[in-house]
């Protein structure tokens with residue numbers, strides 16, 4: 291009825307205003323803690339989390355009173371808000387359980403963010419931190435033993451120290467999920483994807499992408515065998531995880547110098563040029579903002595530049611893992627990132643700025659819709675722009691390259707550098723929540739946690755630990771998102787859909803034409819295309835007000851995640867890798883009879 295609709299609008303508006311105010315308060319205390327880890331900030335954050343949970347519970351009880359009525363409303367926009375606000379979340383836990391749950395998550399994240407290890411070359415100095423120290427060693431060292439030390443000690447001082455926290459956390463998380471009508475927390479995490487075939491769809495995507503990954507793996511293994519010798523890197527075995535340039539072997543971009551196909555061609559890692567041109571983190575963020583503005587998207591508000599933390603502050607503990615913050619008041623938006631002047635961090639800057647651009651585009655929607663169409667969309671926005679920024683053509687435009695070599699060999703070099711961060715990530719992006727879903731569902735039991743992790747790391751990534759692992763270790767805990775309790779499948783989804791977004795935007799920008807060999811997908815740079823920017827903005831403005839297949843269709847014309855686009859982007863490289871591996875008689879895939887992990891009897 292008209293009256294019911296009118297009452298519903300007013301009710302939702304009232305909750306929206308109050309919810310945003312409560313959100314601002316809670317977010318501020320969370321920011322204070324994440325950017326300055328002290329007992330005072332920890333207490334304030336814990337108190338604010340409980341207060342916010344009380345508000346959520348009150349709002350949820352008032353929404354419940356509308357059950358049986360809101361379903362009869364005709365306006366889908368109103369019904370969808372009721373649908374989202376009918377899920378309470380962890381605030382459904384009894385107060386003492388919620389307090390324990392929140393403290394466990396804060397404690398695990400603090401252990402991770404403050405962990406330090408001793409220097410391999412100077413064992414008495416024990417203040418090396420993940421950012422910037424350990425990431426630099428993993429990126430630059432080619433000393434097998436030094437890399438093994440850093441890899442092992444990092445896990446000793448993070449994963450091992452939170453294993454028991456995680457056991458309690460899983461039990462409380464599942465208790466909260468059941469109170470929300472889910473079987474376990476894994477199912478509750480999949481709710482935003484609104485699809486009961488989602489897991490199958492993901493498995494199908496991985497099946498389509500695995501062959502390309504296997505070719506790349508075989509090629510890189512040969513290059514590492516040449517560097518470290520057959521004893522350490524065997525012909526048919528898994529690759530030791532600490533040799534891949536990254537603490538988690540999730541991005542192999544930093545061993546490009548060992549893998550470059552045509553070394554006599556110009557290097558595409560513009561880090562040296564960034565340093566020699568005096569780039570600063572501030573300059574990197576301004577460069578990214580200029581790209582968004584060139585697309586006719588929204589620039590950062592003054593508060594962003596006033597309150598963001600874009601360089602690691604000295605003399606205090608903080609969570610250095612990058613993050614973007616929406617303070618729910620359509621005014622205050624921030625990034626916290628311990629930025630270094632490297633090409634890799636320029637990409638991460640775009641990733642974080644993509645989150646803030648999404649915040650800005652949906653800031654006028656009701657709070658219930660101020661989210662990505664699904665979490666993968668939120669992770670993809672910045673990466674889409676980074677696909678254009680990474681092209682030699684764009685790097686030339688912004689003065690970070692002084693020449694572009696337009697020939698097949700330079701093309702292969704470029705595609706390999708992109709594959710070392712985009713293709714190598716796929717099995718990692720998939721396996722983290724494959725492991726966590728099995729832990730939440732109880733399929734993987736506590737005394738098998740670490741070996742189940744290494745089963746997946748071996749099976750999907752074809753890597754092995756440099757030293758044998760056991761159930762005294764808890765290696766998943768050495769990756770931010772596990773102690774940080776952040777779902778991860780969103781990144782796998784992002785790495786697939788970002789190429790679908792890229793293709794759609796490149797067509798609008800006139801930069802890609804399937805029938806024009808001079809305009810392949812991997813050479814496209816959408817910069818300064820307002821047609822592309824307007825199309826992207828139209829999708830971002832929807833927030834989560836429409837189901838994600840509809841948002842995807844508005845931008846790309848299709849309603850499904852489609853792995854064929856990322857394969858099209860890398861097609862020239864896939865053909866080249868297959869030929870090169872064939873020519874060297876490389877064994878595709880991996881096998882081993884080593885025991886990677888012992889579950890103590």
Ligand SMILES: O=C(CCC(O)(O)[C@H](Cc1ccccc1)NC(=O)c1ccccc1)N[C@@H](Cc1c[nH]c2ccccc12)C(=O)O
Nearest residue numbers: 540611612613614615637638641642645668669673776781
């Ligand atoms: O974790 C991140 C970046 C951090 C984040 O921007 O995704 C951040 C994670 C986070 C979530 C929740 C609390 C704190 C941190 N996500 C956000 O800040 C965020 C903000 C609003 C909505 C959604 C996400 N990247 C992943 C992998 C990755 C995907 N694309 C990349 C591009 C460049 C570098 C890394 C990646 C990683 O490092 O393993």
Ligand SMILES: [Zn+2]
Nearest residue numbers: 641645668669
């Ligand atoms: Zn992100």
